[in-house]
Amino acid sequence: MTAPVRLSFGRTRSVCPDCLKTIPAERFAIGDTVYLDKTCPEHGRVVTPVWRGLLSYEIWARSRSATSAPVSVATDIAEGCPRDCGLCVDHRQQGCCVLIEVTSRCDLVCPVCFASAGRHGADMPIDDIAVALEELRASSGQVHIQLSGGEPTVRDDLPEIVALVRAKGFDFIQLNTNGIRIGCEPDYLAALANAGLDCVFLQFDGVSDAVYRQLRGRDLLAAKRLAIESARASGVGVVLVPTLVPGVNAGEIGAIVDFAKREMPTVRAVHFQPISYFGRNPGAPRDEDRVTLPEVMEALIRHAGGSIRLEDFRPGSAENPFCSFSGRFAVDPAGQLRSDPEMAPGCCGPAAEAATAAACCGPAPRRSPEVVRAQRYVAGQWTGATVEASSAPGLEAFDAFLQQRSRHLSLSGMAFQDAWTLDLDRLRQCHIHVAKPDGSVIPFCAYNLTDLRGRSLYREPKV
Numbered sequence: 120m121t122a123p124v125r126l127s128f129g130r131t132r133s134v135c136p137d138c139l140k141t142i143p144a145e146r147f148a149i150g151d152t153v154y155l156d157k158t159c160p161e162h163g164r165v166v167t168p169v170w171r172g173l174l175s176y177e178i179w180a181r182s183r184s185a186t187s188a189p190v191s192v193a194t195d196i197a198e199g200c201p202r203d204c205g206l207c208v209d210h211r212q213q214g215c216c217v218l219i220e221v222t223s224r225c226d227l228v229c230p231v232c233f234a235s236a237g238r239h240g241a242d243m244p245i246d247d248i249a250v251a252l253e254e255l256r257a258s259s260g261q262v263h264i265q266l267s268g269g270e271p272t273v274r275d276d277l278p279e280i281v282a283l284v285r286a287k288g289f290d291f292i293q294l295n296t297n298g299i300r301i302g303c304e305p306d307y308l309a310a311l312a313n314a315g316l317d318c319v320f321l322q323f324d325g326v327s328d329a330v331y332r333q334l335r336g337r338d339l340l341a342a343k344r345l346a347i348e349s350a351r352a353s354g355v356g357v358v359l360v361p362t363l364v365p366g367v368n369a370g371e372i373g374a375i376v377d378f379a380k381r382e383m384p385t386v387r388a389v390h391f392q393p394i395s396y397f398g399r400n401p402g403a404p405r406d407e408d409r410v411t412l413p414e415v416m417e418a419l420i421r422h423a424g425g426s427i428r429l430e431d432f433r434p435g436s437a438e439n440p441f442c443s444f445s446g447r448f449a450v451d452p453a454g455q456l457r458s459d460p461e462m463a464p465g466c467c468g469p470a471a472e473a474a475t476a477a478a479c480c481g482p483a484p485r486r487s488p489e490v491v492r493a494q495r496y497v498a499g500q501w502t503g504a505t506v507e508a509s510s511a512p513g514l515e516a517f518d519a520f521l522q523q524r525s526r527h528l529s530l531s532g533m534a535f536q537d538a539w540t541l542d543l544d545r546l547r548q549c550h551i552h553v554a555k556p557d558g559s560v561i562p563f564c565a566y567n568l569t570d571l572r573g574r575s576l577y578r579e580p581k582v
Contacts, residue, residue: 123149128180134201135159136403136538139570139582141199144542148173155540167539168406170441172413175429182433182440186211186548191258193559200543201565202576206552214560215437215550216263217255218295221248221280225270227297229335231362233398233535233567235578236269247556248280252287254558262552263291265320272300272307281314293318297335302345305352312353319350320390323359325368326378333367351385358388363410372415373422379528380454388529391415395535397569404539412444415532423456431458432530439548445531459527536564538571 126148133144133155144157146169153170170176190213194205203209223240225232243251255262264284271277271294284292294301294311298321301308308319321343324330328338350357359379363369372391379386393410394400401408416432427448434440449459536545541564549562566577574582 125149128153128176131155132200132543133157133541134538134568135162135570136165137162137571139538139568139574139576141201141543146542148176155542165539167404168409169411169534169540169542170413171411172417175413175416176441178429179434179440179444184440184548185437187213189213190260193258201541201546201562201568204561204565204577205559206562209547210549210562211547212437212550214259214262214552216265216293216552217259217560218265218267218551218553218563219243219248219251220267220269220553221271221277222269222274224273225268225297226273226299227270227335227337229399231334231364231394231400233395234267234269235399235573240269242274243556245276245280245283249283249287251554251556251558252284252289255554255560256288258558259552259560261288261290263293264289265293265295267295270297270299272296278307278310278314281311281316285315291317293320295320295322296346297322297339297342298346299339299342301349302342302347305349308349308355309353312355316355318387319346319355319357320360321346321350321357322362323375323389324361325371326374327371330368330371334362334364347382347385355385356387357382357385358390359386360390360392362392362394363415364394365408365410369410369414369418372418376419376422376456376528376530377454380450383450383526383528386528388531390529391532393532393534395564395567396537396539397535397567399573403571412441412532412534416444419530426455427458437548437550439545441534441542442545442548443531443533445529447527447529450526450528456528535567538568541568 128146128148130143130145132141134140135142137159138161140159142157142159144155147154147156151171151173152168153173153176154166155169156166158164189206189210192206192208194203194207196203196207196209200209220243222242223236224242225236225238228237266280281292292315294316296319301319323343324334326340328340331337331339347357359375361368361375375389379389393412393415396404416429420427420429432444432446435443435445447459448456451457536542546562546564549564551563552560553563553566554560561577569575570582574580576582
């Protein structure tokens with residue numbers, strides 16, 4: 120019997136899921152699946168599927184891998200990646216989006232939670248948030264701010280925090296939320312919007328309560344609908360964010376897209392996140408417990424019935440190509456998706472961003488054009504779309520632009536890395552960071568990385 124052909128896609132470094140020790144690794148493919156293969160001298164070999172779809176892997180591999188030096192370096196290299204984050208001089212991408220965890224408290228105790236949040240915890244003092252923002256502005260420049268947790272809306276002073284972020288010179292603010300409070304208290308979301316909130320990143324795992332009972336511990340579909348209604352009333356754009364788990368909601372990908380189309384233009388995008396096994400999760404994963412990005416794209420293509428193709432999706436412009444995909448689509452009157460590529464590269468750059476930053480808060484550190492492009496794409500697509508007609512003369516063209524924009528839907532996905540899938544070549548290009556109180560930043564996947572016993576490099580408890 121002929122042995123299966125093994126194709127090598129190069130060597131990298133990763134970590135052992137048992138002890139988080141940095142070890143050599145190899146990427147290889149057998150058949151249509153790409154694996155990460157590594158062996159810990161103490162705990163043995165681990166082989167994990169990371170990409171199911173050789174055609175798309177080869178396309179993504181040809182994508183230009185944009186890199187840039189961090190705006191500033193906060194830590195020296197001592198133990199090497201991923202243990203010297205802050206950022207260190209070995210990091211290869213500037214920050215695009217930075218999370219500030221304003222609380223470790225949550226009003227849910229989800230069976231799946233990368234932050235392992237619960238009902239007890241602590242809030243980050245607002246004075247400490249102010250210091251972190253000042254340090255972040257000086258060290259990282261004009262980044263997008265994501266207010267996260269825990270569940271940020273457990274804080275009554277969240278509108279003050281949003282206003283503070285604006286006052287410190289940041290021009291895009293996103294709220295990561297389960298939506299419970301903003302649905303029950305529309306005035307609370309209105310206060311956030313008035314303070315300067317741009318976008319709600321809404322945890323949205325499916326269109327049936329059975330999904331929420333498994334992933335979140337209770338029925339939540341009605342709460343999600345109320346959150347979207349509150350956003351519609353406040354004029355805030357919503358991004359639906361499903362955590363995809365095989366056997367739970369991976370079969371609802373098409374239904375989630377159909378739901379999003381019905382809720383346009385308030386819902387601006389769906390951002391799929393295949394489950395990553397860090398934080399609080401069901402345990403060590405098997406191969407069948409993985410959903411890879413090409414499987415998500417294939418499900419979207421099948422559901423569209425031929426109106427979109429693989430060529431309509433592309434890697435991100437700043438992060439490692441294998442971290443994400445995105446596509447922007449027009450939705451016709453019958454609800455059919457049609458390809459609508461984003462504006463051609465070159466429409467924005469560091470000069471345009473520097474001019475914008477200097478107008479409100481003085482010169483900012485020089486920014487990577489790929490990061491700026493990623494930021495502008497997000498800001499343009501994810502914020503709310505106003506479609507009411509203007510009564511002022513001469514604005515018909517602008518009204519038409521707004522109406523056209525309201526019929527666009529972004530479909531994207533991001534594969535966060537856990538101890539089984541971590542590829543340090545990918546991690547070094549991470550542009551989603553978590554801010555510490557001193558203003559230093561940690562790449563998201565490094566910050567949330569946990570071993571088999573839930574111990575972390577950066578969160579408590581630590582290895």
